[in-house]
Amino acid sequence: MNMNRKLSAAATLLSALTASNAMGQVSNWTNSAGGTWNVFGNWDAGIPMTTGQSAVFGLGSPYGVSISTISPTIDELHITNPDVTLVVVPGRTLGLAGATSTNNGLIDLNITGSSANSIIRIDNAHTMNGTGAIRLRTLGDNARIDGPGTLTNGAAHTIRGVGQINAPVTNNGLITGDISVSLSGNTLEIQSDVTNNAFMRAEATSILGLEGTTIDQTGGGSIVAADAGSVNVNNLGATILGGTVGTEGTGEFNIAGGGAATFDSVTSTGFIDVDPSGNLNITGAGLLNDGVIMLNRTGSSANSVLTFVDSGMLTGTGEVQMRTLDDNAQLNTAMGSTITQSASHTVRGVGDLNASFVNNGTVSADVSVSLSGNDLDLQTENKVNNSLMTAEVGSDLRIIAVAVDQLGGGSLVSNGGEIQLNDATIEGGTYFAPGGGVLRSDTGTQVLSGLTLNGPMIIDPSTVVLVDADGMTNNSIVELNQVGSSANSVVRFTASATLDGTGEYQMRTSVDNSQVNTDAEVVLTHGASHTIRGVGEINAMLVNDGEIRADVSVSVSGNILEIQTNDKINNNIMAADAGSNLDIDSVTIFQAGGEGLGGTLLANEGNIRLINAMIQGGQYLSVGGGQLNTSFGNSLLSGVTLNGPSFINASHNISVDGDGLVNNGVMQMNPQGSAANAELHFIDNTVLDGTGEIQMKTGFTNTQINTDPTFVMTHGVNHTIRGVGNINAALINNGTITADASVSVSGNILEIEGEDKTNAAVMSAAGGSILELTAMTLTQTGAGHLLADEGQVRFNGGATVVGGRIDAVGAGNAFVNGPTTFTDVTNNAPLVVDASDTLTISGDGMVNNGFVSVNPGQSAADGIIAFPADGFLNTAGGGEVRLEASLGNSQIDGPGTVTNGPGHTISGIGTIDTNFINGGSIEPGKDGIGTLNASGDVTFASFGSMNIEFGAANQSDRLAVTGTANLAGTLNVVPATGAMATLNFDYVVLTAGSVVGTFDTENIIIDGNLITRVIYEPTQVRIITRCIADTNLDGAVTAADFSAWVAAFNAGSDIADQNFDGNVSPADFSAWVANFNQGCP
Structure with a gap:
């Protein structure tokens, strides 16, 4: 022993002796060789056995003392010699009833690993100071510190080992589970409340068990599992107030099955494992997590649950890993409570996120941390997402029957996984798919409010997506019913809103299995850069500033896109692409005038079909083999410009109102040759203009151009009507009307009948064709004329032609086949007035x-x-x-x-x-x-x-x-x-x-x-x-003819002009003589 340590021990001993009055009777250990507590000779003032007595272990050399035959209860214990080891053997108890003890050495409990108990009992509040350690060396209750008093563990003092601490403790030093001092077991069980102002640990391969205890760390304490160590909460549970919970290396903080840990404003810096049937409850201000919290890392069907009991923050740089599907891994909040996750924190994995949750960090469905399943379910309580909610590769982020508020700028992100909506509401924010994946309307009805889609979305059969007044911005592809199901995929706008963006809706299954709808009186505005394409039904009341396309190329069933139910305004393009039909059914499409701004119906290799439809203004344009067809019933064209082929099929009618029709294409009427009628019907005073032509392809009444009573159609200068059938309309013809069997599939007669007409240009009959005028008046003004251009112009009963010309080319001719009237007509043609027929010439007559x-x-x-x-x-x-x-x-x-x-x-x-x-x-x-x-x-x-x-x-x-x-x-x-x-x-x-x-x-x-x-x-x-000389005209030339010549000469008669010079003169006498002499045959 060095001199400094000896001096220190001496000073401690002197201090203890000086304090003897305060401690009551003080007994100092006197045997430097050590020994047993119960030997009288080892003490200077007798054996300390009871309260009022204190024991002091000083001296300057190492030694050991055992409490082996008695169980003393004293006021205080002072081990001032750091080389002293006091052993409480199995079956013995050291009771401390005073206020303060000092331990600079070692106090060992149950050093034999016996099943008998070695105990330190704290009878009153008691502080253990010093630099030494209490070592609990046998598992369970075989080495323990009991109460009822509270033990204060001094700042430099340590309690370590295995066994139990059952006394309340205020820890200002170190309490550590430490197998290195154990003879049996590896767990130090904390079974009473602890105020931890310093350090509690589980050393390597050791367990610090928290069993039914509250650990108050508000003074700044920490609980740490060292590398390979473990802090365990068993089924008795534990509460930790404040401070830090941490791990080192592979150390773990485990909440066992059946156990419940409560963290109140705790900071976690390590690994926390919530086992199946385990619960981690967060109270107070929340949890600062710089580590990893795992929920159900074994894949058990029992539930691991993290619950915020109070509204609080989930902060830090760490993450919560939910590792087992469905309710086997849960993040919850108590009723009325909300979790707010900070920007640098992450929740990821699978399972159920039931919490009321404000996300400023990352929530991620991530199968890479999963042991079972690939779904992270956001459910039960609504969420606020101000940052990122993601679905990683192979993972599904399912939003079930809750609202996710992203108005703060949040994003849903597919990084190779799916985000699935199940009766969900998404408010604002953005959806991305930078790593692939999709946003899916999976089941039920979704509400999307102001969401921006920068990644693909699928609307599955039997699901509905509702869009409210905040609209939708779609910069990607939204697919409706991509599987061809007979169940319906529906997008419905519940308030007037805009569908904007640079993306497109792909409606992939026909009839009502793919629908875009609006609620009553709701108007959808379709943005200028957005496209809706495919098949199905657009029932919405719609203002189209973008493109709407019937497009079989994206269809898995059918080739018809039906524009129906509610009227539309088309300011841009509605198209039918190759092999596709755009059906406009029983609605009005406003394309110009007071409503529209100049839209286009585009037959882009496909067919636009009118079914009891009205088109107002704008144009129809054809590319390639595209066509405009009537498909059923009666349709109306109002101020439309036709720049492509169109068809009025049998049993169908197109009406034209006062805004007229400009036709720069070819309109075919009844091209099938049907016995049912195709009709072009003008219902107001109006103009048929353009550079195109109408081909009337079936004879008799099966092809008709009509006007309502009192109304007149004006036929434009550059337009042509040709073919066969009936023109009953009251019209002014400034263009060309031609009977032309070359475009006919049935018959060769174009009948001009019904209402009276004015012809200021040409009405003609081409080769093999007949232009018939029947029971009407044709007034020809200006250059107006009828032309038999290798064909026949025929006038049937009741026809009247006023003015103008009838011309013919080649074999062309005109034919009166019934009572006909010409008033001041010029006829330049071969004309037949047939038997039983009358041509009446009125006015000034006829120029023929x-x-x-x-x-x-x-x-x-x-x-x-x-x-x-x-x-x-x-x-x-x-x-x-x-x-x-x-x-x-x-x-x-x-x-x-x-x-x-x-x-x-x-x-x-x-x-x-x-x-x-x-x-x-x-x-x-x-x-x-x-x-x-x-x-x-x-x-x-x-x-x-x-x-x-x-x-x-x-x-x-x-x-x-x-x-x-x-x-x-x-x-x-x-x-x-x-x-x-x-x-x-x-x-x-x-x-x-x-x-x-x-x-x-x-x-x-x-x-x-x-x-x-x-x-x-x-x-x-x-x-x-x-x-010639027979001037008396008696049939013979005789002398009597001389007297007759003289009489004729005197009368100046032509008979006297015998030289035929036109004059009667004397020279004619000589001529008569010559003629007389010539004789008569």
Whole structure:
């Protein structure tokens, strides 16, 4: 022993002796060799046995003392010699009843490992000072410190080993479970309350057991499990108030099954294991965790539970690891309490997070720490997420029947795992998927309020996602019913809101199995950069500023996207992609005007189908083989521009209102050739404009263009209607209307009928086609004309044409097939007025530059051109009316007087059954010699003419006039084909009730010495052939003809003009003599 230690021991002994009065009777140990307590000779003042006595162990050398045969109870114990070891042997107790003891040496309890108990009993509050240690060396109650008094363990003093501390303790020094001093067992059991102001430990391979105790560490104490050591809370539980709980190396703080630890404002710096059926309760201000808390790390079906009893903070840099699925690992709060997790703390794993929870750190479903299952369930109480909630690879973060408030800027993150919503509410914040994974609507109904999706989302069958007034921003892909189930996946907006972002909804299963809806009176605004594509139903009341696409490429079932239930506003694009159908069913799409801003329906290789739909404004555009179709019922186009092919199918109707229709594509009507009707119906005064065409593809009433009564459709300058069927509409045609069998699948007739029409451009009949005008008035203005362009323009019963022209190209012709009226019409076409039909000419008459054939079939039924009032038949280019059938079977009828204008010809064998003025040409006969009848008076104008052909056997053309024939103008006489003038033939070319006057000019035949002479008689005009010198016209050339020449000369008669110089002069006498001398055949 060195000098310093000896001096210290001496000083301690002196101090103890000086304090003898305070301690009562003091007995000092005197045997430096050691010995037993109960030997009188070892003490200087007798054996200390009872209260009022104290024992002092001094001296300066090492020695040992055993309490082996007695169990003394003294006031105080002072081991001042650090080399002293006091042993309480099994079966013995050392009682301390005073206030203070000093131990600078060792006090050992049960050094033999006996099952008999070695005990230090604290009878009153007692402080153990000194630098020494009490060593409990045998397990269980075989080495223990008992009460009832409270033991204060001094700042430099240690209690270590195994066994039990049953006395209340205030620890200002060190209490440690330490197998290194154990003869039996490795656990130091703390079974009474402890105020720990310093250190409590479990050394390597040792256990510090907390059994039914409260450890008050508010003075700054700590409980530490050293490397390979363990602090255990058994089924009796323990409460730790404040201070620190920590571990070193592989040390652990274990809460055993059936045990419950309560931490009140504790700091944890190490590893805490909450075993199955174990509970860790947090009270006070919460828990500062810089370590790891594990819940159920064995995968047991029994539950490990961490519960915040009071609202508190879960802070620190550590984490809670929940390692077993479902309720086998739980993080809870008591009713009314909330956990607030700090920014640097993490909760991860699997199990149930039932707590009311404010997350400023990380909550992570993480199968990498799991022994059983891969789901972390956020349930029971609502959560606030201001930071991160994640699902790691292979893990599911399930949010079940709770709300997660992310308005503080929180994020849900898939790092390769799934976040599953089960009747969940997410308010605000963001969802990301940087490492893959998905956000899934797994079961029930979810509410997403102001959530931004930066990662994929799946809405499973039989689930509903509700979006409130805060809307949704989607920058990724949201899939509805990706498995093709017959159960429904639904997104429903419950308040007017915006669906924004750069992402897209993919509706993957048809009909109602994928739905985007709104509640009543709720409007969804679809953002400019967002897309909804796929199949299914969009029932929402919608303002579309983005893109909506029917797209079979994302479908697992069907190819139809149905736009239905509520009206929509389309300011951008609604499209049908390749192989897909966009069905607009029983709703209005506003694309322009007061509602829309100019949207587009885009048939992008797909079909847009109208089903009792209304499209207002905007445009339809086609790419590739895209089409706009009527699919069912009656649809309305209002101010729409069609820039692609469209179809009005059989049994369907498209109406157009006052805002009109611009068609720059091809609209096909009834392309199937069905017996059911396809109709384009104009329901207000409006315009059909554009550069396109309407193809009417099935005849009769099976293809119709109509207007409502009193309304007029104006057909634009650059637009075309062609094909077959019926145009019943009241219209003004500034474009082109063509009967065209080349686009027909049934029939070749385009019927212009119903309401009256105005034609300012062209209505035509193409080759093999018939343009029929029936029971209506066509008023032609400006350049308006009817054109038989290799086809036929046919006028049926009740047709009236006012003004304009009828033109023909190639084999084109016009045909009157029923009562028809022309008012001031110019005809430039071959025109047939058929048997039993009447063409009435009203107004000033008709300019006929074509060939008009009346009853060319020579039927017994009458073909008539009728003039109800005075009128003309004029021509600008050699027009002709031929009365093809005899007598009344071909007529020009009155009661008006008919004037045949200059250059115009009336020919044939029929009847002019009215008063007639001929300023043109009359040509009786048809394909040879014939008689033309006139039942009224006939007046020949000076500029008119009559052309007569003669043949053999006194046969010639004849004009048979019932009334008076007032002659003037020119008579032209020519031989019929193959005929020639012969001597003394006599032709009656005109008969009349009365013949007045003569022709002004007689173009007769001179053939050698033969000449035709015109003979005017009171009721007829004859043409005779005579020799030129036969001036008395008796059929022979004799001397009597000289007297006749003289008489003719004196009368100035043409007969006297024998040299045919147009004058009657003396020179004609010489010519007569020459002609006389020539003789007569």
